[in-house]
Each structure stands twice: as structure tokens, then as C-alpha cells.
Amino acid sequence: MVAHLVRLKLTLMRNTLKKSVWQTIGLALGILYGLGIATMALIGLAVLGTTAPETAGQIVTIVGSVVVIAWWVVPLFAFGVDATLDPQRFVTFAVPQRQLLAGLAVAGLVGIPGVVTLLVSLGTTLAWWRSPVAALAAVVGGLLAVAMCVVGSRATTTALAPLLDSRRYREVLSIAAFVPLMLAGPLIGWATAAIARGQDVLPVIAAVLGWTPFGAPWAVASAVADGAWGLALARLAIAVVVVALAWVVWDRALAKALVAPRGGASAGKSKGLGWFDRFPATPVGAVAARCLTYWFRDPRYSGSIAVVPLLPVLLWFVGSSMGIDGGDGFRELMLVLGPLTAFTFGFAISADIAYDHTAFWTQLSSGVTGFADRAGRVLAAAVLGVPVVTVFAVVSVAFTGRWDLLVATVGLSLGVLATGLGVSSVVSARLLYPVPKPGDSPFKSPQGAAMATMFAQMITMLVLLALSLPAAGLALTNVLTGDAVWGWLALVVGIGLGGLFLVLGMRWGGRLVDQRGPELLQQVMSYK
Template sequence: MVAHLVRLKLTLLRNALRRSVWQVVGLVVALLYGLGALAIVVGSMAVLSVQEPDIRGLVTVLLGSVLVLGWWVVPLIAFGLDSTIDPARFVTFAIPRRSLLTGLALGGVIGVPGVVTVGAALAMAGVWWRTPAALAVGVVCSVLAVATCVIGARATTSAASTLVTGRRFREVMAGVAVLPIIVVGPVIGRVTSGTTITQDLLQQVADAVSWTPFGAVWAVPADVADGQWGLAAARFGIAVATIAVVAFVWDRALAHALVNPAHQKVSSKGRGLGWFDRLPATPLGAVTARCLTYWARDPRYALAVAVVPVLAIVLYIVSPGGGVVLLIGPIAAYLMGWGISADVAYDGTAFWTHVAAPLRGTADRLGRVIAAGVIAVPAVTVLVVASALVADQPHTIPALLGLSFGVLLTSLGGSSVLSALVVYPVQLPGENPFQTKQGASTASVVSQLVGWLAVMALCLPEMILALMSVRGGSVVLGWVTLVVGLVLGSVLLTVGVRVGGRTLDRTGPSLLSKIVAFA
């Protein structure tokens, strides 16, 4: 059964590459990037193996700990886990859970991240080639380390998906998932404030990390090389116990998910029609009300909004009172403006109501823009004003507002066009929000890259004016930036809504057919 699951993973991956050219392009780019990173690691380990003084243990523990932490945390806050073999699809099959777990774990190694991780782990084991006993132990520990990475990633995401089946936990998990990023902030802040990082300081950090689930497995070969077999046995025990614990967590979470599939709870309390009661009974009013309901109740939108204040906190910690804080407003404007680029995909099969109804594409585009603007405009305004005051540069407020609103309006216009052209698989309501749908990674990354480049190019006028105003301390130029940002952004938004509307009138049925195929 395990071999069958691995073959299934390979077959699905091969079929996905045959079906989509973009999948092939994305795989090639990811492979080149991964091989480049692996080459750097291998070369660094080769140099490290003959380095004097001997810092092999220090480097491998710190580097390996970051690798394990990345596997455990990144799927929660970024790309998610590959769902080529989704456990939910095996609910109706009588597969022993142990076989299912083993097959899914091995399947998790198949792919660019898994291959690069295996290569990096073996390279870090090979650094002990001058000590045969440490080399042998290092190879064994590298296998345990890869297992810790893969199984730990499955455990964290499975446990998180179990928690977020309740609405109240979704926002909490959004904050918990980004805590590691917030922790990085004080470290960077202390470095930039003049704290000297010495080898002794790094050694203290490595010694502490070597007793944690992230670093214990990497410290065992160093202990063997030093002849400290007691410490090696203790840390090896921590490594094995870590795998046992994360495997148990994954097993329990998977068992719960297979018996209790995720579903949306329906409240018995009468809520009325919500925004549909408050807005006009027109096509535009209906679209706006529906999208405002999404922003208020859909956890996928809640997670996106939660990133904005967290980003503000991180930038403040990185550079309290510095110029980096002033970037909070423009960055938040782009994130919230570009957030509706996946609106049609988030509609799911319910998008049929937009296609079947006598609804013009322009009304659809404008309704989504208004709903996003209701959330984004006050949020961006508050962030801009607060960042300028925190940085003690209130004279930059007009320039920052001009730049931020220009970026926001331009992003909304670009999203209106892109979402009428491209849809890709997204998580359905009630599904694991920390999992990437098959075929979604490449399309989402390409669309994000194209959107970022397009918005940057179209916002160059207000960007240049804002930079000149902030650098030169010119309030007059700041007000000019505000006018240019509002006028140019409004023009681009109008063009984006109209072009996107006409495009949606033409592509609506084909978009719906793709969404149905994804389901």
C-alpha cells in the first residue's frame, strides 16, 4: 500500500505536468532555484569540513535548526502543503492508518523541497568525513532529520486544520502562525542597533538549540566526534522522541479529520439578510453586499486581513522610528488591493449566479472593488498616519497617503482585470487553509509576480514624487504626490474596472467551467 501511494503521487505529478505548461515552467524554475541553494550548501559544507578552528558542530546545528523550523512553520504562513495526495480523498477506502501515514510521509519527500532537504541533510552529514564514527552517526541522523521535517510539517498543519474548524480559532491561528516572524524582528532590531554577534554568542545559541526538537538531531554527530557519548545518547533520545511525538500528533489529527470531515457550522440564530438589508436592491448593491459578507465571515479573507497589522508590528520592531516604518502604508495598500485578484476563485461554484444572472461585468467588478475599499481605505489611512507619527515625520503624511492610495487604487484596478482572466484552485470553505491545492502554486506565483511588476510600473510617478518629497522634506511636493496618486490611481481603477468588466462578460462561462473542473 505504501508503494502504491508513492506511485500514485508520482503519477499525479506527471499528469499535472502534462496538463499544464505553467506547471512545467514552475517546476523548472523551482528546480533551478533548489539546485542552486543545494549547490551553495554542499560547497559550504565542503569548505567547513576542513575549516580551522573547527566550527562544524556550531554551523550544522544552527543551519539544521533553521531547516526544521522552516518545514514546520512555513506551510502555516505561506505556501501550505502540497495536496497532490489529499488525505480527505481516502476517507472511503479501508486503508490502514499506519500505511496511509507512511505513504503520505514518503510522498512529502517527492518534490523539489524534499529533494533539496535530503541533499542538504546528507551534505551536513558528510561534513564529518574526517571522523568515521561521526560520519556514520551523521548519516543516520540526517535520515531522522528529514523525517522530522516532513512529519513535523504534516503534524503542524493537520493540528492547525483541526483547530480552525471552529470560527473562533481561525483568527487566533492567523496570529499564532506568524509568531515566528515576529520573533525574528527583535533579533534583527538588536543586530541593527549595534549588538555584536561573536562566535561565542553563536555558540551559546547553538548549545541551547541543541537541546530542542529542532537542533538535537544535528548535534549528535558533533558529540560523537568529541567523544561525548553520553551527550550524544541524550540528544539522540530527544530526536527520536520528537519524531514519535509529531507522528502521534499527526496520527491523531489525521484520524479526527478522516472521521469528522471539515464542514461549515450553521448558526441557528437569526441574523436577517445582513448587508443585503443595508444596501440597495440593485445588481451593484447585491455584489457589494455579498463581497462584504465574505470579508466579514469568510476565514480566508480574515487570514489575509490579519497579515496587515502583523506586518506593521514586524516592520516597527525591525526599525523602530526608522524609515522602514514608512513603508507600512504602501505595502498594506498593495496587499489589500491585490487581495481581490482571487475573488472569482473564492466564489467557487457559486460564481454560477453571476454568470446566470443578468449582471454586467462592470457591476461585478465595481461591487468587489467597493467592498474591498470599505476595508482598505480606513486601514491604509490609519497605518500611514500612525507610521509617520511613530517615525516622527508628520510632514510625510501627504506624500505617503498619495503613494498608498495610488498603489491601492491601481492594485484594485489590476485585480479587476486579472481575476476576469485567471482562476486557479483555492481552498474551499471549511477546508484546511494551510494546504495548497494541486495546480495552484504556479498560477498563483506567476499572477502575483505579474501583478507586482505591473503595479510597480504603473505607480512609478507617485513613487518618484513620494521619494523626492520624503527625502527632501518638501510638504508642497507631498501634496502634489497626493493629488497625482488619487488622480492617476482613479484613472487606472476606472480603466481596470471597465476592461475587467468587458473581459468578464466574455470569459465568465469559461471561468465557471474551470472552477467546476477544480471542484
């Protein structure tokens, strides 16, 4: 049964690749990326083997703990990422549960993340090549860590399946997921800088993680290398017990799932017309009300709003990692908060039609003109973007104490917002690319969409940056010279050019929608 399930998953993966050339290209790039990560990790482990055993053990324990946590937590946010062997599909088959469990566990390694994790886990022996006994312990610990990754991941997702099926849970969880994801990079940079300033941080973190389920299997080899056999056995016992408990949880959750199929979400209670009560009964008002409903109820949109409050924190981490925390350089860096927020809001509607998916037919059948469609989407984004961008621009100036730059900062920020909305009005009607479907996780990237998505987003960002250069140059001149004239020029040019690009973008995008409406609908319906 185990071999059969592995062959089944390989067959499903092979058949998926036949659907699109982009999916084949995406898989090839994923394999190359995975091989690159594995190669760099193995080289790093070999180099780590030349350092002191204490340092090697600390780094392996910390990094390994992050890997296990990622295996356990990421599937909760990226629900539906790997459903090729969904246990629900085996409900009608008389497969013994223990065999099904073992088959699903082994099949969980069939894929780029599983193979890379297995290779790197076994490769931890390279960090102990000077100690054969520790290297052997690293093999045992690595295999236990891989088992903990796969079984723990399946246990958490299966046990929490009823919650994962709840739309409200998915919406809240998807938005909350942006917080750790956005802060992961800055936190790593900040931790790296802190470690560089004082090496005493590593032993404390590694010692704590070594007694947790996430770090115990990775810390077995370091205890053996130190000759602490009792400590090694204790950590080994923790790892074995955690894997066993995860297996039991998965077993019971799977048994319950197989006899109690998941139900659909209950209908919510209607509470008026929402945003449709607040906008005039015009085509532009109807489109704006519908889009604002998406912004607050669709996690693919509301995630963009959730990111905005984190931008000041991100800038703070960037300044800290550059070694300018608390200094004048760090304060000057906060001046980009307004333009950066404007860039985020402007870019947010660049895939609006793709996000509509099959619901785009309702707009085509209603006879709404392309310009009204573009204007309504821009209005919805502006209702949120204009006040937030203005407040952030003023707050950044107040934080830096550079009130002489207020006019330039506000002008540049509003100009970038208007320019971004104009550019996105064209891009969303011309450069469509696959996006997560309604109800899917915002982190679920359709297979084969990576290249098309990267191309469309890169073009959008480059055009937006190029059109924002005049106002940005004037604002920068105001910063460097302190002459207020340049600030007023930045305000006039930023708002003036931004308004011009916004109108031109809405008109151009509107013509594209009028001309290519049925083609756009056919294209979004082809995205699976």
C-alpha cells in the first residue's frame, strides 16, 4: 500500500504537468531552486564541521528548529497547498487505516520540500565529520526530525481540518499569516546583527530549543560530541515521544475525518447592503461598493491592508540591521513610509480582474462600461489609500522632525498613489496572470503561474517607478538642499502628473475592458 500511494502521487504530479507548459517550467525552476538550497546547505554544513563542535551544534539546532516549525505551521496558513492525496478521497475505499497512514506519511516526502528536507537532514553528518560517533547520532536525529516534520504537519492539518474548512477561520488566519511572514526577513537580519555584536545569544537560544520538540532531534549529535550521553538520550526520548504522539493524533483525527465528512460552511446572516448603502446607485458607485466589500471580506485583498501597519516596523528593522538604529540616518529612512505605502495601495489593484475570476461575467452582462469599471475600482482603493497614505506621510515627517519636508512628502506620496492606481488600471486589463481563486489561501500560488506572475509584476513596478521619478527627484532635491521651493514643486508635479497618469490609465484600461471583455472572461475561466 505504501508503494502504491507513492506511485499514485507521482502519477498525479506527472499528469498535472501535462496541463500547461508553465507548470512544467515552474516545476523545473522549483527543482533548480530546491537543489540550490540543498547544495548551499550541504556546503555550509561541511564548512561548519571545521568550526568548534559547540558552534556547530548551536547553529544546527537553531536552524533545524526553524525547519520543523515551518513544516508544522505553514500548512495551516497555506491550506490546500498539497491536496493530491487528500484523505477524503479514500473514504469509499477499504484501505486499512494504518496502511493508509504509513502510505500518506511516506508520500509526504514526495515533492521538492520533502526531498530537500531529507537530503539536508542526512547532510547534517557533514557538520560532525571529525567525530564518527556524533555523525552517526546526526543520522538518527536527522531521520527523527524528518519524521517529526511530516507526521507533525499531517497531524496538525488533519486535526484542525474542521477549522480549516471554516471560511471565517481562513480569512482571519490568512490575514494574520502576513504578520510573521512580513517580519521573518527583518527579524532574521536583526538577529544576525545582534549575534554579530555578541556571540552569547547563540548558546542561550540553542539550549532552550534543545529541550523543545522542534530542536531535540537536531541537538542529539551535539550532546554525543560533548560526551553527554545522558543528555543525548533525553533529547532522543523527547523526539521519539513527540513523533509517537503526533502519530496518535494524526491516527485519531484521520479516523474521525474518514467517518465524518467535512460539511459546508453555514450561511451568514444578512445585515443590510453594506457598502452599497454608502455609495450612489451608479455604475461607478456599484463597482466601488463591490470592490470595497472584497477589500474587507476577501483575504486576498484584506491581506494587503494587514501589511500596511507593518511597514513602519519593517523600516525600523531595516534601519536597525544597517547599524543606524536610533541615529539620524534611521530617522531619515522613515521618510519613505508615505511613498512606500502609496506604492503598496497603488499596486494592490493590478490583478483585480484576475481576482474576480468567473464573477467577472456579471459585470460584462450588466453593460457597465470599461471606464466606469476602472473608475469604480480606483475609487474603492482611494477610499482606503488616500487617508492612510496622508496620515503615514505626516507621521513620518513628525517622527523625523523634518517639518520642512512635509509638503514634498505629502505631494510625492499622493502622486505615487495616483500613478500606481493609473498604471494598475491598465495592467489589470492587459497583463492577466493566474492568482489564487476565491476561497483559496492567498499564499496558494497556482502551478505554472510563477513566470507569468513575475513578468507582469516586474513590468508594473518598473513602469510605476519610472513615472514617479520626476516627483521623487524633486522631493530628494528638497531633502538635500532644504529649499522649500523644491518641496512645493514636488507637491505640484506629484499631484499633477499623478492625476494625469490616473485619468489616462483609467481611460486606456477602460478601452481595453470594452474591447477585450469576453476574451478576459475566457482567460480567467481557464485558470484552474
